[in-house]
Amino acid sequence: MSTRVHSVRFYVGIFAALLVLTVLTTSVAEIDLGAFNSPVAMLIAAAKATLVALFFMHLRWSGYRMRFAAIAGLLWLSLMFAFVLADVATRHIPEQPVGWNEAAASAARAPLK
16 A cells, blocks of 8 residues: 655644634634534534544545544444433433431431441
C-alpha cells in the first residue's frame, strides 16, 4: 500500500480549522440558543471528529476495508449508547419514603451494641 505524503502546510491548515471550530464551540457555549445549544455543539464536534478521521487518520485515502471498519466502529458505539440510554430512560426510581432521612440520621447516631 502506498502512502500519501502531504506538506506541513496542509496539516497546519487542518489544525487551524480545528482551532477555529474549537473557538466556535466555546463562543456558541456563551450564547443562549435555548434548546439548540446541545445540537449545535454536537454538530461542531462532529465536524471536528470528521476532520480528524479523514485527514489525521488518513481515512480519506484508505481503502474500503478501513473505511468499513471505521463506520462499523461508529455504528457499534451508537448502538451501545442507544442501549444505555434506553436502559436509563426505562428505569423506575421510586420516591424516597417520608422520614427516611430522619431514620437514617438517628441510626447513625445510635451507639453500636
